[in-house]
Amino acid sequence: MNTPAEPTRLSESRLFELQEAFYHREGMSAWNETPLHATSSSFVSEAYAEVALAFLLDSRIDLREPVWFLELGAGPACFTHRFLTELTRKMSAFSALRDLKIQYMMSDFSPTMREAWTTNAFLRPWVDRGILQFEIFRPDSTPPPDRQLVNPVFVIANYVFDTLRQDAFRAEAGELFEVRVHVTNKVGTTSDQFSDLEVHEVIRPIQARGYYDEPAWNEILEHYQKVYSSAVFLIPIGALEVTRRLRSWAKGGMALMILDKGHFDLAANEGVNLIEHSIHGSISFGVNFDAVHRYLATCGGQTFCGDPSAKDLFASLSVMVPGSPPLERTGYVFAESLRRKDPFDALLSLERMLPPWLDPKDPDWIPVCLAGLRTLSYDPYAFERCAEGLERLTMERLTVEPFLWPALAVTLERVARNLDRTNTVAPAFLLRISFAIGAFDLCVAIADQCFAKREDTPWVLGLVARSHLALGQRDRALAALKKYRELEPQNEWAVAELNRVRLEVLLRKKG
Incomplete structure (x- = not known):
């Protein structure tokens, strides 16, 4: 890895080049x-x-x-x-x-x-x-x-703004310093992964006036120079530049x-001596x-x-x-x-609603769980936190408490509506629970939405076939059973149901 001979501004360091390369290289897998x-x-x-x-x-x-x-x-x-x-x-x-x-x-x-x-x-x-x-x-x-x-x-x-370019400064007893950085590899490493890099810092005195071409940014620097007794702080120049460009673009305001x-x-910056950052595949400040x-205030x-x-x-x-x-x-x-x-603490909120002392076998567990999911706008990730318990109770006890079925069906439908391609766990639970409570239309809809490649999930075809049978949709059930039989030719239920439905369809046509 080539490193510059002289330390540079943080915004000009290779960290941000590597940041961009990471997202180009990893694409969706970055997340x-x-x-x-x-x-x-x-x-x-x-x-x-x-x-x-x-x-x-x-x-x-x-x-x-x-x-x-x-x-x-x-x-x-x-x-x-x-x-x-x-x-x-x-x-x-x-x-x-x-x-x-x-x-x-x-x-x-x-x-x-x-x-x-x-x-x-x-x-x-x-x-x-x-x-x-x-x-x-x-x-x-x-x-x-x-x-x-x-x-x-x-x-x-x-x-977004935490991944854009930033500059680092130090204010000390009324003096202002620029924090420059030198990026090197840790001993024994050669890759450009952020976890293998070290950031070395050096400071040099500067004047706030004239540091940036944008006077408003220099005024912010001057303010921090006055208010801080001893602190390292960042100026998010990437975020400020985005704002400046958007203002000139949005003629009707924004x-x-x-x-x-x-x-x-x-x-939060008082007493801080080093630039703080996080690494999670990429790097962020x-x-x-x-x-x-402060910059937006100068823009009205x-x-x-x-x-x-x-x-x-x-x-x-x-x-x-x-x-x-x-x-x-x-x-x-x-x-x-x-x-x-405080919507950003959603999953923790659900965990508070379902504390360890509330046993899933407790009759209040399901109503509390449904209320929590409703409060959290039927978030799929929140649903995953309680899906295993819901499925187990569906199999074990909901046949005795059918009054909960309508509320559970609504919850499943709303969670399914909020799914996206990153939700890989929730769909299977949604499918099995909806079938277990007799929400067959919902079961078929979830299968169509989330399991287009059913060759990879033959068990889905089994539930879909059963759902079509329960709904009296024999032609659709027959198509699902044929595919199921192809994927699992030794499945006795699939063979028997396929023969039975074929006979029913034949008799109906003759009748």
Whole structure:
């Protein structure tokens, strides 16, 4: 690995070149290591839809033109399908929005991502409706695709800014220093994997004035030089540059929704001596939300903030719309949906609802589980946490308590609606439980949605055949049984049922 002879700014180091190479190389498999659920769960998607709905109702919209939504770094596309499902459903309840057309642009810098989106069956309905389109561009260095933008644009940046370029500084007793870095391999390693690299830091004194070409960024530096007694802090220049470019692109103004790891409280940096980062396949640096908000304020932005004491994920909504009326509804909904409810802790919330002392054999376990899933907007990952217990109880006890079947069937249907291609565990549980409680239509629908390649899962054909038989759909049952027999020729049930159904079909035709 070649390393520069002299230390460089953090933003100019090879770390960000390697970051880009990682996502180009790994494509969708990058998210086997990179976190995704916290910003794409059903609960988060629904909360975003509520905020977007409030923004649309608060804004002065020209109904003759569409409102554009731009998702930056859409990556695995888990968020998009759920968000659009919730937003369009909510919009239909308001007469002022029923005639409004929305356009949603998923974007990423990697063509590999776009190729994966085009084959995503969960996104296809939105493409066919003319709502969804895919674009490739670099938000921090190239302008977004040209569009006629009359109305405000709603921009979504989930887990994006923490991967963009940042600069590091140290403030010490009124003095300001630039933190430069030198990236080398650990002893005995030669790869470019982040886990094999070491970042060496050196500092040198600088003047804030004139450091950046953008005066507003230098003012932020000067502010930190004054307020910190001893701290290492980051300036998220990638995020600031994205914001600058988007402002010039969105002629009708924009709302910028950010959800990322980082902090808002300046005290978080006091006493910090080294640049903090995380490695999860890629590398990421916490976002300095205070710097982002200070820059947006110089642009006339109105910002709503999440919990300032948040330690893991921080949310904010900044609105920059010329002549915008007070966004009272938007601010209220943001506070309710993204601050008070804390949707980013969804899985932990379910674990609190299902504590260890609540035995799955307890009669209250299933009602508590269903209530928890309803509270968490029927999130598939949350469902996986309790699916094994639900399946076991379905087999053992629900035949005695059929009054729970309707509520369970609704839960299964809603969870299935929120599935995406990353959910590999939930579909099998959904299929088996829906069959066990006699929800045969749902069983067939889940099989069609999630198990297109049934050659790999012959047991699915067995449940599908049984479901068609229970529904009186003999022709469909016959087709499933034939395929099942081909895959498992020694299965006695399949042979017997195939012969029986064939005889019934023959007698029906003669009759």
